Amino acid sequence: MSTRLDEIVDELYAGAPDAFVTARDAAVRAARQDGDRELAAQVRALRRPSAAASLINKLARSDADPGLVQLADLGARLRQAQSDLSGAEMKALGAERNSLVRVLVDAAVGDTGASGPVRDQVTATLTAAVADPAAERAVCSGRLVTALQYSGLGEVDISAATATALPTSSPTASAASSSTADAALAREIRAARTALERARSRQHAAETARQTAERVARAAAEALDAATASAAKAAEDTAAAQTELAQLLQAAD
Known part of the structure; x- marks a missing residue:
């Protein structure tokens, strides 16, 4: 399409439909006066x-x-x-x-x-x-x-x-394509951030569980040590009592 025809088309279809035929006919006459019969025919074929x-x-x-x-x-x-x-x-x-x-x-x-x-x-x-x-x-x-x-x-x-x-393609389509690509990229970024946040949350939960388990293990070990010491002390006390009892029985005889 020639540049002049392109300009005429834009002018005609930017106007009111009621004024289309009058404006088109004027453009046809102008093209004929310029000796451009091909342009005149192309403009004449434009539909309201x-x-x-x-x-x-x-x-x-x-x-x-x-x-x-x-x-x-x-x-x-x-x-x-x-x-x-x-x-x-x-x-x-x-x-x-x-x-x-x-x-x-x-x-x-x-x-x-x-x-x-x-x-x-x-x-x-x-x-x-x-x-x-x-x-x-x-x-x-x-x-x-x-x-x-x-x-x-x-x-x-x-x-x-x-x-x-x-x-x-059209500028609008290109803009929309760019907008769609940007939106897709934004969705991917959001998804990656969400996955990272979930991974961090799981890591934090695992670390908290590990620390809790260590505290429980330390408490259990301390309790075991205390119980072992108590048992040893009880055994010593029992042995001493048995010895004392034996001595008393022997003295009574």
Whole structure:
């Protein structure tokens, strides 16, 4: 895609859908006046975005809203949980997805007065973006022309969803990938710290048990020594008493 066409596409899909046709026709005339018939034909072929697609394009082009990066990150984590067959994590991430999609729908619709069906299409499109990386790229391109729908199985059909062909990756996807990698590293660090703390706890418990055993052993040894001394003393006393008794008996005879 030429740089000029790229600029025109961005300008058109950043605007209001009601002004799209007028702005597109003006761009076509300008290209013809410049003698660039190929550019004029390419611009002429650009399709007007639906109301839902226009709202999502506006959201995607908002630098102040990190929501789509969060959505892409969530999608990556949810797909990993599905791959790992982690039911508990899938359930938790599903709830997180529903919450985030609601927030993003509110941000996209705002005070535009969009109808219920349009709001439903925005919801369906953002949900599809979580399910399929290609759908996520379409949403984040800012060049969506129609709403997306995820059936619950397989891939999302994006064959005619965007004004131009999509790149293989997007800045949002890259940011989400980085965010996912950072999150995975953080989980590994937390797990390592937990394992270290548990090992230290076991070591402390073992040391405490060893010290207790040593105290018990010393006490037992001291008690044994005392008992041995007492027994020896008792034996001496018994022998002395027997000797004294024998002497008394002999004297009596």
